[in-house]
Amino acid sequence: MNEAELIRACIKNDRKAQNELFRLYKDSLFLISLKYCRNTADAEDNLHDSFLTIFQKIKNFKGNGSFEGWMKRITIYKAIDKYKGGKNSPLEINEGILEGDLNVDTGINLKLDTLLKIIQELPDQYRLVFNLYQMDGYSHKQTSKILNISENTSKSNYHRAKIILRKKIMEAMKTEDFKTEHNEK
Amino acid sequence: MKNKKDIGLFLKEKLDAAQKTPNDDLWGKINDSLNKKEKKKRKVSPIWFLLPIAFSSILGIIFYTVLSNPQGPRIKNTNPIQIDTTHKISQGKGSHSKSNSATEKNIFIKDSLGEITNGFTTINEDNDRRKPKKGNENNDHSPKNRSRLSGNKAEKLIKSISKRKNPNGKIDKTIANVERESGNSTSKGKSKNKISHVKTDSLHKKDLEKRDSTRVAKTQNNKKRIKETTQKDSTKTEQESRGKWAVMVVGGPTYFDISKKYSLIDNSLNGRKTFGEFSFSYGLGVSVPISENLSISFAVLRTKMAYSVKNIPSSTQQDFSRILSYSAISDENLVTEQEFSEFNGTGTSLTLMHEIEYIEMPLQLSYSFVQGKFGVHGFVGFSTLLLQNNVIFAENSRGGRLKLGSANDLLKINLSINAGLGAHYNLSERIRIEINPTFKYHFFISDNQNRNTSGFLLGVYGGIKYNFNLK
Numbered sequence: 001m002n003e004a005e006l007i008r009a010c011i012k013n014d015r016k017a018q019n020e021l022f023r024l025y026k027d028s029l030f031l032i033s034l035k036y037c038r039n040t041a042d043a044e045d046n047l048h049d050s051f052l053t054i055f056q057k058i059k060n061f062k063g064n065g066s067f068e069g070w071m072k073r074i075t076i077y078k079a080i081d082k083y084k085g086g087k088n089s090p091l092e093i094n095e096g097i098l099e100g101d102l103n104v105d106t107g108i109n110l111k112l113d114t115l116l117k118i119i120q121e122l123p124d125q126y127r128l129v130f131n132l133y134q135m136d137g138y139s140h141k142q143t144s145k146i147l148n149i150s151e152n153t154s155k156s157n158y159h160r161a162k163i164i165l166r167k168k169i170m171e172a173m174k175t176e177d178f179k180t181e182h183n184e185k
Numbered sequence: 186m187k188n189k190k191d192i193g194l195f196l197k198e199k200l201d202a203a204q205k206t207p208n209d210d211l212w213g214k215i216n217d218s219l220n221k222k223e224k225k226k227r228k229v230s231p232i233w234f235l236l237p238i239a240f241s242s243i244l245g246i247i248f249y250t251v252l253s254n255p256q257g258p259r260i261k262n263t264n265p266i267q268i269d270t271t272h273k274i275s276q277g278k279g280s281h282s283k284s285n286s287a288t289e290k291n292i293f294i295k296d297s298l299g300e301i302t303n304g305f306t307t308i309n310e311d312n313d314r315r316k317p318k319k320g321n322e323n324n325d326h327s328p329k330n331r332s333r334l335s336g337n338k339a340e341k342l343i344k345s346i347s348k349r350k351n352p353n354g355k356i357d358k359t360i361a362n363v364e365r366e367s368g369n370s371t372s373k374g375k376s377k378n379k380i381s382h383v384k385t386d387s388l389h390k391k392d393l394e395k396r397d398s399t400r401v402a403k404t405q406n407n408k409k410r411i412k413e414t415t416q417k418d419s420t421k422t423e424q425e426s427r428g429k430w431a432v433m434v435v436g437g438p439t440y441f442d443i444s445k446k447y448s449l450i451d452n453s454l455n456g457r458k459t460f461g462e463f464s465f466s467y468g469l470g471v472s473v474p475i476s477e478n479l480s481i482s483f484a485v486l487r488t489k490m491a492y493s494v495k496n497i498p499s500s501t502q503q504d505f506s507r508i509l510s511y512s513a514i515s516d517e518n519l520v521t522e523q524e525f526s527e528f529n530g531t532g533t534s535l536t537l538m539h540e541i542e543y544i545e546m547p548l549q550l551s552y553s554f555v556q557g558k559f560g561v562h563g564f565v566g567f568s569t570l571l572l573q574n575n576v577i578f579a580e581n582s583r584g585g586r587l588k589l590g591s592a593n594d595l596l597k598i599n600l601s602i603n604a605g606l607g608a609h610y611n612l613s614e615r616i617r618i619e620i621n622p623t624f625k626y627h628f629f630i631s632d633n634q635n636r637n638t639s640g641f642l643l644g645v646y647g648g649i650k651y652n653f654n655l656k
Contacts, residue, residue, distance in 0.1 A: 146507070
């Protein structure tokens with residue numbers, strides 16, 4: 001069954017087709033959810049809600065643009081709706097480090113779960129801004145409108161998010177190096 | 186020297202290449218949710234069907250009870266025996282007619298069972314103000330010229346009535362009154378009023394028979410007239426008691442708003458300020474009296490309610506897809522992002538407007554505090570609302586509207602409690618104008634547990650009531 005046939009079957013509420021669609025896209029959409037949500041449980045909830053909306057709205061998909069892109073947008077917006085305007089206050093950041101180096105060694109080899117955890121631990125707004133701008137290619141202007149914040153806030157949040165991420169990656173490196181050395185001994 | 190990379194790019198590269206699989210149970214959960222949604226669409230709680238049926242039944246019983254009793258439940262026969270005395274002047278011919286300057290007193294007796302009996306007594310009244318003007322008046326008080334056939338009948342009738350059982354003794358009393366009245370008139374005019382027997386001699390037999398037949402005809406006419414009078418009286422009594430039955434034409438502006446805690450459109454709009462909108466409600470109703478001050482009314486109204494959520498960002502493609510993905514906007518929505526973009530133009534924000542239309546059936550108890558030409562009344566009750574239509578529009582900065590779809594989880598039937606204080610003015614016996622400012626609180630507008638919300642409606646209903654004889 002090709003994509004068009006699958007969509008038509010899903011519009012008819014064919015449960016097998018819906019299952020097939022889920023099977024095809026669950027991983028990529030789950031990864032998006034993991035990046036935007038605070039933890040794995042939230043990410044699974046978000047994926048659940050996203051698929052329900054996708055099946056409900058699939059009639060609206062007119063074939064303009066990629067179907068996967070359409071599904072990704074739904075997943076992103078579901079996650080944003082979950083956290084936008086949340087009371088998770090941004091971390092206190094020492095202003096002194098704002099001008100610091102934001103580069104990391106390309107050779108850093110952290111586990112995927114560790115990297116995801118570092119992103120998930122970002123304050124909600126920083127995480128949303130970082131993901132929208134950095135991971136999904138939205139401009140600061142677009143990001144600011146989606147999150148109902150100013151463009152400058154978006155830029156500032158993005159910058160601060162990167163500082164926090166670098167700091168956390170460094171800390172994680174030390175922990176993982178320590179664990180590796182400890183295991184080797 | 187190690188290669189360096191921006192932390193953002195570094196993470197993007199790492200995560201783009203990654204793959205993560207969700208828990209195996211997830212499809213099961215999604216499947217369950219899809220099944221539940223389908224069931225919800227099919228299933229409406231039976232209580233919501235039973236409720237309007239119960240209301241209709243109660244109303245039907247009230248109607249039936251009142252209509253099936255033509256006297257009306259509140260008519261009291263406080264005067265079971267009615268005596269109508271009508272003076273008549275009998276005119277005759279020949280020797281008998283000459284002596285017939287008598288006044289007949291027709292006695293119509295209506296007993297407690299509603300039977301009408303009549304009889305005639307012929308009573309001589311010398312001082313009767315309605316004496317015949319002709320010169321053949323005869324003031325002879327001899328038994329010959331006194332009451333004749335009718336007197337005989339009346340005597341028999343009185344005797345028969347006297348024999349009747351009457352626990353109240355009213356008939357006897359009434360007859361006594363009649364006799365007393367006759368006696369009085371005699372004493373006043375110094376003439377004797379007696380009930381006499383008729384002499385039946387052969388010479389007058391023919392004449393008497395003729396007179397009899399005339400009297401019978403008159404009696405029948407009188408009976409007919411009395412029957413009509415009685416019917417008129419009865420109808421009047423019914424009208425008096427049921428005159429408050431009224432049909433109403435109702436209409437008025439309404440203002441509706443919902444609680445902002447939960448949005449009916451999407452969870453992302455929870456807590457966002459909503460703005461009430463003015464609409465119009467109209468319909469027909471009936472009002473039935475229960476007691477002097479209390480009445481019950483039932484109406485069928487077409488009620489439109491609307492509210493809006495303002496300043497929804499709408500400048501990017503993402504905004505469009507975000508709005509179109511609002512969870513309450515149902516499957517019927519066929520607007521594409523392209524169409525939405527064209528509609529939005531260069532606008533940066535738009536307003537979402539939600540219009541909900543119900544057939545509303547208010548059942549209300551009304552109590553009159555002040556009655557008269559001008560009156561004041563209070564009322565309480567509840568409305569059953571049957572969902573007819575609900576539409577979510579986007580409204581752009583130019584005032585243009587685009588239908589996005591409809592909320593898919595509104596309850597098909599919901600309830601409101603109503604209360605208000607009204608005033609009325611009686612233009613005539615039958616026509617009354619009313620104004621009824623009403624507050625209505627709506628429970629559970631949505632059947633979605635996560636999005637359930639309440640609302641309120643303020644209406645200023647004006648109406649014209651027409652008292653209607655339902656006979």
